[in-house]
Amino acid sequence: MPSLAVVGAGAVGGTLAAYLTLSGADVTLIARGESFRRIRERGAVLRTPSAEISVNVRCTEEVEERYDVVVYATKSYQLPSAAEMVRSTPSRSSLHVCLQNGLGNEEVLKKYFGEERCSTGVIYISKLLWNASFNPVTALLDLSIGEVVKNPHALEVVRSAAEEVLSLARAEGIEMNEDVVDKTIEATVRMGGGA
Incomplete structure (x- = not known):
């Protein structure tokens, strides 16, 4: 061993x-x-x-x-x-x-x-999905997470980025639940952006 x-x-x-x-x-x-x-x-x-x-x-x-x-x-x-x-x-x-x-x-x-x-190595791929989708959007649009979750256009960009991360993960053989993008966004919206 x-x-x-x-x-x-x-x-x-x-x-x-x-x-x-x-x-x-x-x-x-x-x-x-x-x-x-x-x-x-x-x-x-x-x-x-x-x-x-x-x-x-x-x-x-x-x-x-x-x-x-x-x-x-x-x-x-x-x-x-x-x-x-x-x-x-x-x-x-x-x-x-x-x-x-x-x-x-x-x-x-x-x-x-x-x-x-x-x-x-990677421990939490879902955290990577959150970071890779929300963080760039907040930086590029100069918005807080709280402002992003209230902005439908910004959330659409977040969704697109998250789906790209999901696609890349699957291409690397990493299995993730079908609803991981929805759940990630919904949880952040529910917290009012206090993630």
């Missing part, structure tokens, strides 16, 4: 490490400061609609060994220091995977580890 390290104990990193631990994977969560102390004391907490589960995840503040896969779930601005910490270990890891919002993160990892050892 490959050994995995998850760097970053926020919502994505903590959840990923907890689920990997529950599946029986050999995983270490690398956290710092308050996150490290909280996880050492209480474990990683998974919150689902029906339960709250504390998972005893192996957690450390430093990279202690060679891992087959290192997953980076830090904020983008933290990536260079996280990559440097991993690179400074005596034996280097095999594969480095970016699970972060933002652009250019994979390029940062490639500078540290080389192109052949880096990859990118």
Whole structure:
């Protein structure tokens, strides 16, 4: 079984490490400061609609060994220091995977580890659909989300962009519900743009 390290104990990193631990994977969560102390004391907490589960995840503040896969779930601005910490270990890891919002993160990892050892992952494709449809429209039209949801013409542009994201996802073999575009727009309208 490959050994995995998850760097970053926020919502994505903590959840990923907890689920990997529950599946029986050999995983270490690398956290710092308050996150490290909280996880050492209480474990990683998974919150689902029906339960709250504390998972005893192996957690450390430093990279202690060679891992087959290192997953980076830090904020983008933290990536260079996280990559440097991993690179400074005596034996280097095999594969480095970016699970972060933002652009250019994979390029940062490639500078540290080389192109052949880096990859990118996606956790929430529906969040990407929202970001790729609403964010450009707000920027191009100089409108807030609240203003976009009240403007039928702007919402039509949002719908068109969201359908393009859905089309691209399907072309890449990513299955999404037929109604994901409608539900994404309806939820944002229902919240009055407070997404």
